[in-house]
Amino acid sequence: MRNVLVLGGTAWLGAEIACQFLKNGDSVTCLARGESGRVPNGAIFVQADRRSADGYRVVADRSWDEVVELSCEPALVRGALGALADRAGHWTLVSSVSVYATNSDADADESATVVTPTDPEDYGQAKVAAEQASQDALHRRLLIVRPGLIAGPGDGTDRFGYWVGRFALAGTGPVLSPTPADRAVQVIDVEDLAVFIARASGAGVTGVMNAVGESHALADVLALAADVAGFKGDIVAASDAWLVEHGARFWAGPRSLPLWLPRTELGFARRNNTAFRTAGGHLRDLRETVLRTLEAERGLGLARERRSGLSRAEELDLLDQCSR
Known part of the structure; x- marks a missing residue:
């Protein structure tokens, strides 16, 4: 049984990710304030404010096979990395295709230029800053998933x-x-995205990929x-x-x-998803x-x-x- 920590897990995508890890038989802990909903049945809920000095105290004294980060706030991402990077075997950062500097080219892949992160209030720039901090801290233990439009219940x-x-x-x-x-x-179905993240974690998939539909x-x-x-x-x-x-x-x-x-x-809805498909991504x-x-x-x-x-x-x- 793998030990998985989801930083979040009470809102839409985070809860679905936690569900998929649970279906794989993993032990799942969700660290969150608990203001966006409840964690899935079977998950362990740790209520904490990640902005506080002791926000990671309860989870920082053990090793994690997987940590999933969903935040777009660079300060929260850096805080989690500082507390947990040395304790994680594998780390998944959920980023976004909003990181790209332009949406004018069809079929652009992960090598396309990203925006310069100068404004932490800008969503795309914040995700770039989160990616860069994660890459610096984790090196070859990191999977960066860049979804586009996510849909579903x-x-x-x-x-x-x-x-x-x-x-x-x-x-x-x-x-x-x-x-x-x-x-x-x-568009990608939220369940397909969550299934991919859980499976990719178990397989130790690393690198950067556009998790987008056809x-x-x-x-x-x-x-x-x-x-x-x-x-x-x-x-x-x-x-x-x-x-x-x-x-x-x-x-x-x-x-x-x-x-x-x-x-x-128009290129926003025509991103290349070959890396995602090659890594085992399935689209219903x-x-x-x-x-x-x-x-x-x-x-x-x-x-x-x-x-x-x-x-x-x-x-x-x-x-x-x-x-x-």
Whole structure:
């Protein structure tokens, strides 16, 4: 039995990672403040504030076969490394494809240039700083996983779920979309990502890899979501210029059309995943992820207030203006 320490484990991805280690028969300890939820059944919960001087006191006096770090805050990452790096046989840092300096090139791999970490408040730059600190401390014991868009039940960002949820809510009514031509979606199911991290840890996989799904045409993803939702209405596509002029936002957040990217950023959804595949990464059929997501959306309420996306009232107002 391996001893695994997850720095976190109470929020969405961290909890799923802890679950997968438990399924492998590992002993799992989750160190967290406990404000984001509960650890999975079977995991040991250590309540601690990583910002405090004794934040790692309970876990720093033993050896760990695996430590999983999810934070994007460089200070927290450096604190964990200082307390635990010498006690860890293998370390996994969950980073992000947001580390890359540009998203203009399709099929870019892990050798692409990353941003310079000068602003710790910037998510991508903070992840680069975390990567650099981890590499300095751990050398050949480190796996850096760079996910892109993650989807599936429990996603608090409301991004991927917007479309299948909106098609289900609209029924026979119209749905507004960006012009899908030459646009792509690249998504990994949260369970597939967690399974990979647990298996890669057990196999001692090291290095840097983009943990991203296959790239799908946005038009195909919208058609799949509409089919899964049983949608019978019309998809009304509007130009980027019109949407921006009428207050729609890219990618995420209130009044957004989720997954819609500026054309200067189209490489974000076309990252190379060869290293991930070669290391044993498995990707389920996208339809299964959409089905899982729709079930979760229905459970939360299709008409609820969302963190990302247009409200149905906002959407209908834009559709009315678009038709004039």
